[in-house]
Amino acid sequence: MYIGGAVGIEEIHRSSKRPAGEMINSLLEVRDLHVRFHSARAADHAAVRGVTFEISPGETLGLMGESGCGKTTIALALLGLLPRHLSVVSGSVHFLGQELLSMDEPSLQRIRGARISLVFQEPEISLCPVMRVGNQIAEVIHAHRDWTWTRCLEEAKLALARLGVAELYRAYPHQLSGGQRQRIVLTQALVCGPTLLIADEPTASLDARARSELLVLLRQAKAQAGISVLLISHDPGLQTSLADRLIVISRGEIVEEGPFASLYRNPVHPYTRAMLHRDRPADLEREVDTGLQEGKHFEF
């Protein structure tokens, strides 16, 4: 599934600019990230306020939070994908020893899709409706490798075969189900062997069956290639299956973080409690009921 395999620890050490003797523990270091959005009408909006976290090689960091809390903004900010004239990003994002926030666009393009990949909620956004999906996977390979187009096509076919869906190669996106489309998008994201995968609500538009299929794929990616994952999802089942550590974000700030098992057993913040124990809807319903009764105008 992964052309050339994911970058190993040795290569991380080699490519880093730090002195040779120093051990690197993190793949990605985010320090004091701030994002402000400009708006013509309203006051400037601080979407992300001083967020700091790290991701180690091979680790899956889960990110949970209410809608509008800044989760997607963080993901976009990491890769320099926020519109520059509408946003101000400050802080530091270190990836393999390089500072991403001050990187120029051509260098960022070499990283996106090849070192750090991003998967969104709606596969329809990521896939071109008028191209066969096999070609779309080949396109990603072609952008990052010095290979002939024919070779890229062959590798794309192989990647699909490894997923057990070689027959989808000639399909157009609209001919596939939502779950199949998301698998194509995931293939695109993983095909160049990135070290970090950022998945932003990858299962939100899928039904239960497609969701569990995607979960299997993500688990496979984690186990086989030692890939690190930043998993942004309010799906507690997904986080429970995959996350090693978890951070909970509310209104642009981290309100709780730690090893997943600890947060699951002893959640502190009410939002953490509500999200992880959704199976016990009584807790969640009680929160909402009290709020409705007290006439609270829910802030979230």
Add this chain to the structure above:
Amino acid sequence: MSTGNHHSLNSTPVLNTVQPLIHAEGLGKQYFRRQSFSGRRLLVQAFENVNLRIFPAKTLALIGESGAGKSALGRCLAFLERPTRGNIWFEGRNVTELKKNDLFPLRRRVQLVFQDPTSALNPQMTAEEIIAEPLTIQREGTRSEWREQAVQLLEQVGLPGSWLRKRPLEFSGGQRQRLAIARALALEPMLLIADEAWSGLDLLNQELILKLFARLQAARALTYLYISHDLQLLSRYSDQVAVMYHGQIVEQKETADLFAHPEHPYTRDLLAAMPPIESIYRERFG
């Protein structure tokens, strides 16, 4: 396919004399799509052979994955599109062949709330203008009456009445959706169709929106059609569930019955793919 209260149209109803609010029989929708480059026209079947009954003050959840045809069905039931086959009865009256002018007063009885409140709300309009817009379209009442109603509706959805002059972008996602619901209620509809109206929101907001719907249902005897892919969430808020797969309804039952005795393989798959989180946790961490 089996329904809790199903009985043949030809026989005299024995147990149940309540008439469904909306009733669809043999409903189908197809449309032409032009294939790119070749210019050939493809016939796309959005859904076919749909039989559905929704009873007054009850909630039916229509479950299926994206592309299954549920939104298209929702739009036909909201009289926004015409089916290409079959019939729809509303309050016992066959409304399938009604002309546009006759359909106009009917449209206020059925309102639709969509998934993305941001694109459903005009960012240039104030909350008051948004909520009152249906009233202005149906031409009833005075401006001060509209303002009063707007305040009441805002409060009914748990937003401060003083927010009349705010614009949608000043609201959070969940609040925007509540604004969209307030607008949907302005004309006092009988049937509310919510198409993934909670899907873009986080868990707390999802519960809040559904609880809000439930509270409004109790207060106004509203009838609901919930369209979603999330069976687990909706099972706690619906009386009946209809499962849709590739444009057909494959199973329709009272909610508890569906969970206890699923018949169709697709339904079984759906139920099997929803293990409780506790067991996922145990399996992974011991």
